[in-house]
Amino acid sequence: MFIMAVTLAYVSRSSFKYRIGLISDLLLSKYFVIWNNANSFGASTILREGNGILFMETTDRMNPPSLVLCAIESAARVYPDRPVVFFMKGLENITSEEDEKRAKQQFPTLSSYSNVYLFPLRMDQLFNNTPLKPWFDKVNPKKEVYWKHVTSDACRFALMWKYGGIYIDTDVISLRPIPQDHFLAAQDATVISSGVFGLSSHYQLAWQFMENFVKNYRGKIWGHQGPGVVTRAVKKLWGMPVFNSTDDVMCGNISCLHPQRFYPINYLSWRRYFEVWENLPTFKDSYALHLWNFMNNKGKSMVPGSHTLVEHLYQKQCPTAYEYILRNKSTHL
Template sequence: MNYFIRCFVVIISLGLFYLASYWLLVTNNTTSVSNKHETTSKESPPILKNLFDLVVKENSIFFLETSMKDFEHEVVTINRRASCALESAALHHQNRTIYYIYVFPNDTETIYIKEKYLNMVLTYENIQVVYAKIDDLVRNTEIEELFSKHLIETSPFFVEHFSDAFRAIILMKFGGIYMDSDVIVLKSLDDLGGNFIGKEISTILASGIMGFDENGIDLLSAALEDLNKNYNPKSWGGHGPLLFTKWVKKMCNATANFSYHECDYLRILPTNAFYPVSYGIWRHFFNPKYIDEIRNMVKNSYLIHIWNKLTHGFILEADSNAPYLIFAREHCPKTVSKLYKSF
C-alpha cells in the first residue's frame, strides 16, 4: 500500500512541476511579445522641418518666434498664449495652412517637437510647426547687407527687430497673412483680400496683422530697403508700425489719417478691425467686470490683440471669467483644456 501511495505522490508532483513550467513559459512569451509591441509602437517625436524645404501655399498664415531661446536645445517650446493664437487662426481658417516659424541661427541641428501645447496644436491638420534659418530668410533680399553686419544682435530690441524684418520677408517670398502671437482670432479674415493692413490709431498703421500678395511686393521692398539703410538698434517701434506708416503714406499718397490713398490694391482697415481694445486699457482684458464692455468693443472685430509687451507678466487663474480667458475658451478650446493652474 505504501508503494502505491509513494507512486501517486511522485506522479502528482511531476504533474504540478510540468504545469508550473508550462505556465512560466507561456507567461514569459506573452510578456516578451507585449514588450516588443510596446517598444515598436512608441514613435519618435516629430522633427522640426525647414520651411524652405516645403511647398508653401500663397494663402497661408504665418506666425514667427524670433527669440531663438530654443535653438541650443533639442526640443522647441511654445507658451500658452501663443498656442491660443495659433489654434484660433487654424480654427477659423481651415482652408489655409498655418505656419508657426522658429527662426534659428544657421548652425541649427535636429530639433524635436516634444511639448504638450505644440503636440496639441498639431492635432489640427492645417498647422505646420517649422523653422527657418536666418541666412535662408535674408538671402537675396534688401536687408542682406544689414544682417552681414550683425547689428540687430546688438539691440536690446533684437527680438522685435528680427520679427519686424522677417515678417516682411516672409510675405515677400510667399505671400499670405502675418499675425503676431499675442492675438485671438475671432472670425475668418478671408473677406479682406490679398493686401491689407490696419490702423492702430487714426494716423498710425500697425504691422501686427497684415496681408500681402504679389501686388504688395514693391511696398514691402521699399520698407526693407529703408530698414537696411536706416536701421537704429535703439528704436523699439521705428522699424515696424512707423516704417509701414511712412511707406504707405509715401507710395500711396495717403492723407494723414488714411481717409484717402491711391493704392487701389491695398485695403486699410479701421482700428476696431484688429486693435479694438487699445493698449491704454489692456487691463480690461484681465478683469471680469469688463466682459460686457469688451464684448461690445470687439463685436465687429476680426481678432483681439493682447499687447504682449505690457501683459506678458499678468497671469490669470485657469478658472477665471476675465474677458481674455472667456474668448480663449471659445476660440482656442484645446489650448485651454491643457491649462493646469494659469493662463
C-alpha cells in the same frame, strides 16, 4: 576620297550622338530637379499657393506661453482650409513630413490640427537676395537694445516677400476670417500696424518695407523698425488714411483696415483684457484682437476661473489650449 568620306560620316554620326546624349542628360537633369522640387518637404511646399497664415518665434525658446499657442490655435480654427505655419528659431532642421510631425508633437494643443505646420526660422537664409541681408551681416546683436524685436520686424517683411499670405503676431487671437488677402491695418489715426497684414509673394510693397527698414534703421527706438516702417511707407506712397466711420479705406490699390478690425482695445487700455467685464463685448467689427504683449511686462496671463475677458476668449477661440491649462494648471504648454 572614300576613306575621308567614311571618316567624316563617322565623326558626324559621333557628334550627333554626343549632342543627343548631351540633350538627354540636360533633360534628365531638369527632370530630376522638377521631381525633387515636387517631392521635397518644407515651408516652400506647404506655402506654395501663397495663402498661408504666418507666425514666428525669433528667440530660441521652445516653451512659448499659452498666448502664443492660443493665437496659433485660434487661426487654425478660423482658417481650416489654409496652412497655418509657425516658424521657430529654436527648431531643428525639418527635411521630411515625419520630421515636421515629430516637431508638432512637442505642442499637444496644436498636434490635433492638420493645417498647422512647424518649420525652422533661419534668418541668414531667409534674408538672402533681399535688402535685409547686408544689414543682417553687418549688425552686432550685442549692441542692440531690442534685438529680438527688430529681427522679428525684419523677418515678417522677408517672410511676406518670400511666401505671401497673412502675417499675424503671436499675441493676436483670431475671431473670424479676414475677407481681404491684400491689406494693411491701422492701429490708430497715426500708426499703421505691422502686427497683421496680408500680401501676395514678391509683392513690391514688401520689398519697399525691407528697403525702408534698412535705409532708416534706428534699432534703439521701439517700434521704429515695425509699425514705423509700414507707417513711413504708407505716408510716402499715399498719405495717412482718414477714417470717417468704421468703414475701411483704400491706400492705392490695397485695403487699409479700420483700427476696430484688430485694435478695438488700444494699447493704453491693454489691462482691460485681464479684467472682469459686466457685459462681454461682441467685437462685431473685429477680425482678431491684439493683446499688446509688449505692454504686458508684468507677465499677466489667462487664469481659469477668473471670469476675465481673456478667459472668455480662450474658452471660445482656443478651447484646446484652455482645457490643457485647466488640466495641468500651467500657463506654459
